[in-house]
Amino acid sequence: MNKQRLVILGGGESGVGTALLGKAKGYEVFVSDKGKIKENYKQVLIHNTIEWEDEQHSKSKILDADVVMKSPGIPDKVALVKQIREKGIPVVSEIEFASKYTNATIVGITGSNGKTTTASLTHHILKQELNVGLAGNIGDSFAKQVLDEDFENYVLEISSFQLDDIKDFKPKIAVITNITPDHLDRYDYKFENYIASKFKIAMNQTKDDYLIYDADDEVIVNHLKNHPVQSTLLPFSLVKTIENGAYLKNENIIITIEKSQIIMPTSNLTLEGKHNVKNAMASATVAHLLKIRKQTIRESLENFQGVEHRLEEVLKINKVKYINDSKATNVNATYFALESMDAPTVWIVGGVDKGNNYEELYRFVNEKVKAIICLGVDNKKLFDAFGSMVDIIVETQFMSEAVKIAYKVAESGDNVLLSPACASFDLFENYEDRGRQFKDAVRNL
Structure with a gap:
């Protein structure tokens, strides 16, 4: 039987991670980058005898793929991507490819803003008590971590570009921090296309999975009204009282999930600003779902140092x-x-x-x-x-x-x-x- 051929477009963090995982899983792998592949990534490919090219795309070598993983930076409008799709070759993102090779519990976090902080904060809380990796749009690639670490849990920060090419990917817990117009140049300048892309994070979820989202964000609330999802909903809000989910009352965050409630004071949060109360609500809700102790959640929220380049x-x-x-x-x-x-x-x-x-x-x-x-x-x-x-x-x-x-x-x-x-x-x-x-x-x- 011939090996399946995996072609990877883009020799960056996600591309090289996918190449290593693909090779380990028995694929014949080819990496092609239109720009220059950075020296450190080149060395990894050479060391692992993975075939690659840069500053060009050899169509003949690409169009005989069984599956293509494209870097999130490459738009669908590119002629080569159109040709690949016309030939019926499946195009997937790294998140989609790597998730097939792990049985870990996945927390997927997306949104226009706050996703890096929320992902980092969630990981910071969970790692106190669980074996957990942090990947996606942040740090080492998800594929590489699946290959090297095989964590029991992952917190993934996922951009809309990474969600565009998922088919079966299904996080146990999905978080949408907010949706505001961004990257519209990639979505034909149609805000609704961008919204739909974010919501793909929940498209394969069932009622046994959870969607945590900002109930104060009209864009999210309206989309859910018109396009209901199967997931169990856990909203968070600064202004409404929430029965199942999280809300703010007298400077306390109150989180309720299936009758179990925790109360956290916001007075000692290290991160300032209303938006960070929301990020804390989302992270603490994930932690509560995964049975992290109240004391651990509270202490973690109070000693989290924040993200570089974010306030x-x-x-x-x-x-x-x-x-x-x-x-x-x-x-x-x-x-x-x-x-x-x-x-x-x-x-x-x-x-x-x-x-x-x-x-x-x-x-x-x-x-x-x-x-x-x-x-x-x-x-x-x-x-x-x-x-x-x-x-x-x-x-x-x-x-x-x-x-x-x-x-x-x-x-x-x-x-x-x-x-x-x-x-x-x-x-x-x-x-x-x-x-x-x-x-x-x-x-x-």
């Missing part, structure tokens, strides 16, 4: 706080950041705009922002949106200069906030690179 306090210089929120790549994320500012703020914003509407930020800009520094190749839209609201608005193409300007403008007691509301690719490699450059520039002041 990360860098330094205080001359009583000015410098905050790195480089992970805010859309308007809604920056909304949360500005909402949580408790002092006059010098705001560094800009980058690649994905069709942003800045109106929802006007209130906070009027209330809290004293100066705006635009850090992007094209800043016209930002000047149009905010130029009349602040006394100082300037632009630059250099992080070091942006930080120096902020240093000059900020006075004792102010905040300097990097929260770009945009993608980073015009001036930086990615949001991590942008955040690290900010931190370096602050430390060099």
